[in-house]
Amino acid sequence: MMTIKLDGKKLAEKVKTRLIQRIADLKSKGIKPKLVVILVGGDEASKIYVRNKHRTAQKLGIETQDIRLQRTVKESELLTLIKTLNADDSVHGILVQLPLPEQIDAKGVINAIKPEKDVDGFNPQNVGSLFLNDPHSLPCTPAGILQFFEEYHLPVCGKHVVIVGRSNIVGRPMAAIMLNHDATVTITHSKTKNLRKLTRQADILIVAIGKAEFITGEDIKPGAIVIDVGMNRNENGKLVGDVEHSSVNERASYLTPVPGGVGPMTIAMLMEQTVNFAERSADFDGKNVFNS
Numbered sequence: 001m002m003t004i005k006l007d008g009k010k011l012a013e014k015v016k017t018r019l020i021q022r023i024a025d026l027k028s029k030g031i032k033p034k035l036v037v038i039l040v041g042g043d044e045a046s047k048i049y050v051r052n053k054h055r056t057a058q059k060l061g062i063e064t065q066d067i068r069l070q071r072t073v074k075e076s077e078l079l080t081l082i083k084t085l086n087a088d089d090s091v092h093g094i095l096v097q098l099p100l101p102e103q104i105d106a107k108g109v110i111n112a113i114k115p116e117k118d119v120d121g122f123n124p125q126n127v128g129s130l131f132l133n134d135p136h137s138l139p140c141t142p143a144g145i146l147q148f149f150e151e152y153h154l155p156v157c158g159k160h161v162v163i164v165g166r167s168n169i170v171g172r173p174m175a176a177i178m179l180n181h182d183a184t185v186t187i188t189h190s191k192t193k194n195l196r197k198l199t200r201q202a203d204i205l206i207v208a209i210g211k212a213e214f215i216t217g218e219d220i221k222p223g224a225i226v227i228d229v230g231m232n233r234n235e236n237g238k239l240v241g242d243v244e245h246s247s248v249n250e251r252a253s254y255l256t257p258v259p260g261g262v263g264p265m266t267i268a269m270l271m272e273q274t275v276n277f278a279e280r281s282a283d284f285d286g287k288n289v290f291n292s
Protein backbone atom coordinates (compact mmCIF):
# COMPACT_ATOMS: atom_id res chain seq x y z
CA MET A 1 0.00 0.00 0.00
CA MET A 2 1.22 3.50 -0.84
CA THR A 3 1.35 5.54 2.36
CA ILE A 4 0.44 9.20 1.95
CA LYS A 5 2.59 11.59 3.97
CA LEU A 6 0.59 14.10 6.03
CA ASP A 7 2.84 17.08 5.43
CA GLY A 8 2.84 19.31 8.53
CA LYS A 9 5.26 21.86 7.12
CA LYS A 10 3.08 22.51 4.11
CA LEU A 11 -0.15 22.58 6.09
CA ALA A 12 1.36 24.89 8.72
CA GLU A 13 2.21 27.36 5.92
CA LYS A 14 -1.38 27.20 4.71
CA VAL A 15 -2.75 27.82 8.22
CA LYS A 16 -0.41 30.79 8.65
CA THR A 17 -1.29 32.22 5.23
CA ARG A 18 -4.97 32.23 6.09
CA LEU A 19 -4.18 34.30 9.19
CA ILE A 20 -2.64 37.18 7.26
CA GLN A 21 -5.92 38.81 6.25
CA ARG A 22 -7.42 38.32 9.70
CA ILE A 23 -4.43 40.01 11.30
CA ALA A 24 -4.67 42.89 8.80
CA ASP A 25 -8.40 43.27 9.59
CA LEU A 26 -7.65 43.40 13.30
CA LYS A 27 -4.96 46.01 12.79
CA SER A 28 -7.25 48.14 10.64
CA LYS A 29 -9.52 48.27 13.69
CA GLY A 30 -6.65 49.29 15.95
CA ILE A 31 -6.13 45.84 17.52
CA LYS A 32 -2.61 44.45 17.51
CA PRO A 33 -2.68 40.72 18.38
CA LYS A 34 -0.13 40.10 21.13
CA LEU A 35 1.29 36.87 22.54
CA VAL A 36 3.44 36.65 25.67
CA VAL A 37 5.66 33.60 26.06
CA ILE A 38 7.24 32.86 29.44
CA LEU A 39 10.23 30.56 29.60
CA VAL A 40 11.55 29.48 32.97
CA GLY A 41 15.10 28.09 33.01
CA GLY A 42 17.38 27.14 30.18
CA ASP A 43 16.10 23.84 28.80
CA GLU A 44 17.72 23.69 25.35
CA ALA A 45 14.76 22.19 23.48
CA SER A 46 12.34 24.66 25.10
CA LYS A 47 14.58 27.56 24.06
CA ILE A 48 14.34 26.41 20.43
CA TYR A 49 10.55 26.01 20.56
CA VAL A 50 10.13 29.42 22.17
CA ARG A 51 12.43 31.06 19.62
CA ASN A 52 10.37 29.48 16.83
CA LYS A 53 7.15 30.77 18.38
CA HIS A 54 8.51 34.33 18.46
CA ARG A 55 9.92 34.12 14.94
CA THR A 56 6.70 32.74 13.50
CA ALA A 57 4.58 35.36 15.27
CA GLN A 58 6.81 38.20 14.18
CA LYS A 59 6.73 37.06 10.55
CA LEU A 60 2.94 37.19 10.68
CA GLY A 61 2.83 40.58 12.38
CA ILE A 62 1.72 39.22 15.75
CA GLU A 63 3.41 41.17 18.51
CA THR A 64 5.29 39.05 21.04
CA GLN A 65 6.89 39.53 24.40
CA ASP A 66 9.68 37.18 25.40
CA ILE A 67 9.89 36.78 29.17
CA ARG A 68 12.81 34.72 30.47
CA LEU A 69 12.97 33.80 34.15
CA GLN A 70 15.75 32.13 36.09
CA ARG A 71 15.35 28.41 36.74
CA THR A 72 15.32 29.26 40.46
CA VAL A 73 12.47 31.79 40.23
CA LYS A 74 9.92 31.59 43.03
CA GLU A 75 6.48 30.33 42.10
CA SER A 76 4.95 33.43 43.74
CA GLU A 77 6.92 35.67 41.35
CA LEU A 78 5.64 33.78 38.35
CA LEU A 79 2.08 34.00 39.66
CA THR A 80 2.41 37.76 40.18
CA LEU A 81 3.67 38.14 36.62
CA ILE A 82 0.72 36.16 35.24
CA LYS A 83 -1.68 38.29 37.28
CA THR A 84 -0.20 41.44 35.71
CA LEU A 85 -0.45 39.98 32.20
CA ASN A 86 -4.03 38.83 32.84
CA ALA A 87 -4.96 42.45 33.62
CA ASP A 88 -3.14 43.92 30.61
CA ASP A 89 -5.66 44.55 27.82
CA SER A 90 -2.94 44.73 25.17
CA VAL A 91 -2.10 41.04 25.79
CA HIS A 92 -4.30 38.48 24.02
CA GLY A 93 -2.41 35.26 24.68
CA ILE A 94 -0.24 34.04 27.57
CA LEU A 95 1.81 30.87 27.29
CA VAL A 96 4.11 29.30 29.87
CA GLN A 97 6.51 26.95 28.13
CA LEU A 98 6.50 23.44 29.62
CA PRO A 99 8.12 21.64 31.30
CA LEU A 100 8.61 23.89 34.33
CA PRO A 101 11.38 23.33 36.90
CA GLU A 102 10.46 20.96 39.73
CA GLN A 103 10.03 23.58 42.48
CA ILE A 104 7.13 25.12 40.55
CA ASP A 105 3.67 23.62 40.65
CA ALA A 106 2.75 23.64 36.95
CA LYS A 107 -0.90 23.04 37.79
CA GLY A 108 -1.09 26.20 39.92
CA VAL A 109 0.62 28.25 37.21
CA ILE A 110 -1.70 27.03 34.46
CA ASN A 111 -4.71 27.66 36.71
CA ALA A 112 -3.55 31.25 37.15
CA ILE A 113 -3.76 32.10 33.43
CA LYS A 114 -7.08 33.74 32.63
CA PRO A 115 -9.06 31.25 30.48
CA GLU A 116 -9.68 33.97 27.85
CA LYS A 117 -5.89 34.35 27.39
CA ASP A 118 -4.95 30.68 27.76
CA VAL A 119 -3.70 30.10 24.21
CA ASP A 120 -2.51 26.62 25.17
CA GLY A 121 -5.99 25.53 26.26
CA PHE A 122 -4.54 23.93 29.40
CA ASN A 123 -6.52 25.85 32.03
CA PRO A 124 -9.08 23.57 33.78
CA GLN A 125 -11.96 25.80 32.65
CA ASN A 126 -10.91 25.40 29.01
CA VAL A 127 -10.28 21.68 29.46
CA GLY A 128 -13.77 21.34 30.99
CA SER A 129 -15.38 23.24 28.11
CA LEU A 130 -13.59 20.99 25.63
CA PHE A 131 -14.85 17.85 27.38
CA LEU A 132 -18.37 19.30 27.36
CA ASN A 133 -18.04 19.78 23.59
CA ASP A 134 -18.15 23.56 23.87
CA PRO A 135 -14.47 24.46 23.35
CA HIS A 136 -13.13 27.94 23.98
CA SER A 137 -9.57 27.01 23.02
CA LEU A 138 -7.88 23.77 22.04
CA PRO A 139 -4.41 22.62 23.08
CA CYS A 140 -2.21 23.40 20.08
CA THR A 141 -0.87 19.92 19.25
CA PRO A 142 -4.29 18.20 19.21
CA ALA A 143 -5.72 21.21 17.34
CA GLY A 144 -2.97 20.76 14.74
CA ILE A 145 -3.72 17.05 14.42
CA LEU A 146 -7.38 17.84 13.81
CA GLN A 147 -6.34 20.11 10.95
CA PHE A 148 -4.81 17.13 9.12
CA PHE A 149 -8.18 15.37 9.13
CA GLU A 150 -9.89 18.48 7.80
CA GLU A 151 -7.27 19.25 5.16
CA TYR A 152 -7.07 15.70 3.77
CA HIS A 153 -10.85 15.09 4.14
CA LEU A 154 -10.28 12.08 6.40
CA PRO A 155 -13.52 11.03 8.07
CA VAL A 156 -13.50 10.67 11.86
CA CYS A 157 -17.20 10.01 12.54
CA GLY A 158 -17.76 6.38 13.56
CA LYS A 159 -14.06 5.50 13.35
CA HIS A 160 -12.21 3.70 16.10
CA VAL A 161 -9.51 6.08 17.32
CA VAL A 162 -6.86 4.55 19.57
CA ILE A 163 -4.63 7.00 21.43
CA VAL A 164 -1.38 5.79 22.96
CA GLY A 165 -0.53 8.13 25.86
CA ARG A 166 -2.68 10.04 28.35
CA SER A 167 -0.80 13.34 28.80
CA ASN A 168 -2.65 16.57 29.53
CA ILE A 169 -0.99 18.18 26.48
CA VAL A 170 -1.90 15.56 23.87
CA GLY A 171 -3.58 12.27 24.86
CA ARG A 172 -6.48 13.48 27.00
CA PRO A 173 -7.50 16.55 24.92
CA MET A 174 -7.08 14.53 21.72
CA ALA A 175 -9.54 11.97 23.07
CA ALA A 176 -12.08 14.70 23.80
CA ILE A 177 -11.67 16.25 20.34
CA MET A 178 -12.14 12.90 18.60
CA LEU A 179 -15.16 12.10 20.77
CA ASN A 180 -16.61 15.53 19.90
CA HIS A 181 -16.22 14.48 16.25
CA ASP A 182 -18.24 11.29 16.87
CA ALA A 183 -15.36 8.82 16.91
CA THR A 184 -15.22 5.82 19.21
CA VAL A 185 -12.19 6.49 21.37
CA THR A 186 -9.86 4.19 23.29
CA ILE A 187 -7.08 5.70 25.40
CA THR A 188 -4.16 3.41 26.17
CA HIS A 189 -1.17 4.04 28.44
CA SER A 190 1.68 2.46 30.35
CA LYS A 191 -0.67 0.34 32.50
CA THR A 192 -2.88 -0.87 29.62
CA LYS A 193 -2.97 -4.64 29.25
CA ASN A 194 -2.55 -6.01 25.73
CA LEU A 195 -1.94 -2.51 24.35
CA ARG A 196 -0.79 -3.78 20.96
CA LYS A 197 -3.99 -5.80 20.56
CA LEU A 198 -5.85 -2.49 20.83
CA THR A 199 -3.57 -0.56 18.49
CA ARG A 200 -4.18 -3.24 15.85
CA GLN A 201 -7.90 -2.44 16.00
CA ALA A 202 -7.45 1.26 15.31
CA ASP A 203 -8.75 2.93 12.17
CA ILE A 204 -6.88 6.00 13.43
CA LEU A 205 -3.87 5.55 15.68
CA ILE A 206 -2.43 8.57 17.53
CA VAL A 207 0.82 7.87 19.33
CA ALA A 208 2.10 10.29 21.99
CA ILE A 209 3.97 8.22 24.51
CA GLY A 210 7.54 9.55 24.27
CA LYS A 211 9.20 6.22 23.47
CA ALA A 212 11.34 6.00 20.36
CA GLU A 213 9.80 3.82 17.61
CA PHE A 214 7.45 2.13 20.11
CA ILE A 215 4.83 1.28 17.49
CA THR A 216 5.91 -0.91 14.58
CA GLY A 217 4.22 -2.10 11.41
CA GLU A 218 2.94 -5.24 13.18
CA ASP A 219 1.06 -3.09 15.70
CA ILE A 220 -1.20 -1.39 13.17
CA LYS A 221 -4.14 -2.46 11.05
CA PRO A 222 -3.31 -2.27 7.32
CA GLY A 223 -4.75 0.97 5.97
CA ALA A 224 -4.83 2.74 9.35
CA ILE A 225 -4.18 6.47 9.62
CA VAL A 226 -1.18 6.91 11.90
CA ILE A 227 -0.33 10.17 13.68
CA ASP A 228 3.10 10.22 15.26
CA VAL A 229 3.43 12.86 17.97
CA GLY A 230 6.74 11.57 19.32
CA MET A 231 10.02 13.42 19.23
CA ASN A 232 12.90 11.36 20.56
CA ARG A 233 16.62 11.18 19.92
CA ASN A 234 17.79 7.66 19.10
CA GLU A 235 21.19 6.22 20.04
CA ASN A 236 22.74 7.98 17.00
CA GLY A 237 21.27 11.32 18.00
CA LYS A 238 18.76 11.22 15.15
CA LEU A 239 15.28 12.66 15.73
CA VAL A 240 12.74 9.81 15.60
CA GLY A 241 9.07 9.52 16.45
CA ASP A 242 7.13 7.11 18.64
CA VAL A 243 6.43 5.14 15.45
CA GLU A 244 8.92 3.03 13.53
CA HIS A 245 8.43 4.59 10.11
CA SER A 246 10.43 1.97 8.19
CA SER A 247 7.90 -0.76 9.07
CA VAL A 248 4.73 1.37 9.25
CA ASN A 249 5.35 2.92 5.84
CA GLU A 250 3.44 1.06 3.11
CA ARG A 251 1.12 -0.47 5.74
CA ALA A 252 -0.56 2.75 6.92
CA SER A 253 -2.79 4.70 4.53
CA TYR A 254 -1.60 8.07 5.93
CA LEU A 255 1.30 8.86 8.22
CA THR A 256 2.74 12.04 9.76
CA PRO A 257 6.53 12.29 9.38
CA VAL A 258 8.94 13.20 12.18
CA PRO A 259 10.19 15.88 11.83
CA GLY A 260 7.81 17.89 9.66
CA GLY A 261 4.50 16.44 10.81
CA VAL A 262 2.75 17.36 14.02
CA GLY A 263 5.51 19.71 15.35
CA PRO A 264 5.11 22.56 12.83
CA MET A 265 1.33 22.37 13.24
CA THR A 266 1.64 23.01 16.99
CA ILE A 267 3.19 26.41 16.35
CA ALA A 268 0.80 27.29 13.51
CA MET A 269 -2.19 26.55 15.75
CA LEU A 270 -0.72 28.72 18.49
CA MET A 271 -0.73 31.59 16.02
CA GLU A 272 -4.32 30.86 15.04
CA GLN A 273 -5.42 30.70 18.66
CA THR A 274 -3.76 34.06 19.40
CA VAL A 275 -5.64 35.62 16.50
CA ASN A 276 -8.91 34.01 17.66
CA PHE A 277 -8.41 35.52 21.10
CA ALA A 278 -7.54 38.96 19.73
CA GLU A 279 -10.74 38.88 17.67
CA ARG A 280 -12.83 37.80 20.61
CA SER A 281 -11.30 40.43 22.89
CA ALA A 282 -12.87 43.08 20.71
CA ASP A 283 -16.04 41.15 19.97
CA PHE A 284 -14.65 41.15 16.47
CA ASP A 285 -16.90 39.55 13.88
CA GLY A 286 -14.17 37.27 12.55
CA LYS A 287 -13.98 33.60 11.73
CA ASN A 288 -13.89 31.33 14.73
CA VAL A 289 -12.17 28.14 13.68
CA PHE A 290 -13.86 26.03 16.34
CA ASN A 291 -17.37 26.96 15.31
CA SER A 292 -16.78 26.89 11.57
Ligand SMILES: Nc1nc2c(c(=O)[nH]1)N[C@@H](CN(C=O)c1ccc(C(=O)N[C@@H](CCC(=O)O)C(=O)O)cc1)CN2
Pocket (backbone or CB within 6 Å): 049, 095, 096, 097, 098, 099, 120, 140, 141, 169, 231, 239, 258, 259, 260, 261, 262, 263, 264, 265, 266, 267
Ligand atom coordinates in the same frame (compact mmCIF):
# COMPACT_ATOMS: atom_id res chain seq x y z
N1 LIG B 1 3.22 25.50 26.87
C1 LIG B 1 3.53 24.48 26.04
N2 LIG B 1 4.63 23.74 26.28
C2 LIG B 1 4.91 22.71 25.43
C3 LIG B 1 4.09 22.42 24.31
C4 LIG B 1 2.93 23.20 24.12
O1 LIG B 1 2.13 22.98 23.17
N3 LIG B 1 2.69 24.23 24.99
N4 LIG B 1 4.46 21.43 23.38
C5 LIG B 1 5.80 20.87 23.43
C6 LIG B 1 6.88 21.64 22.73
N5 LIG B 1 6.49 22.42 21.53
C7 LIG B 1 5.85 23.59 21.69
O2 LIG B 1 5.87 24.22 22.70
C8 LIG B 1 6.93 22.03 20.21
C9 LIG B 1 7.70 20.92 20.01
C10 LIG B 1 8.18 20.61 18.73
C11 LIG B 1 7.91 21.40 17.65
C12 LIG B 1 8.45 21.14 16.29
O3 LIG B 1 8.17 21.85 15.38
N6 LIG B 1 9.27 20.09 16.10
C13 LIG B 1 9.95 19.81 14.86
C14 LIG B 1 11.30 19.16 15.12
C15 LIG B 1 12.19 20.01 15.97
C16 LIG B 1 13.59 19.42 16.13
O4 LIG B 1 14.26 19.25 15.12
O5 LIG B 1 13.99 19.19 17.28
C17 LIG B 1 9.13 18.87 13.98
O6 LIG B 1 8.39 18.03 14.53
O7 LIG B 1 9.24 18.98 12.77
C18 LIG B 1 7.11 22.50 17.84
C19 LIG B 1 6.63 22.81 19.11
C20 LIG B 1 6.24 20.75 24.89
N7 LIG B 1 6.02 21.94 25.63
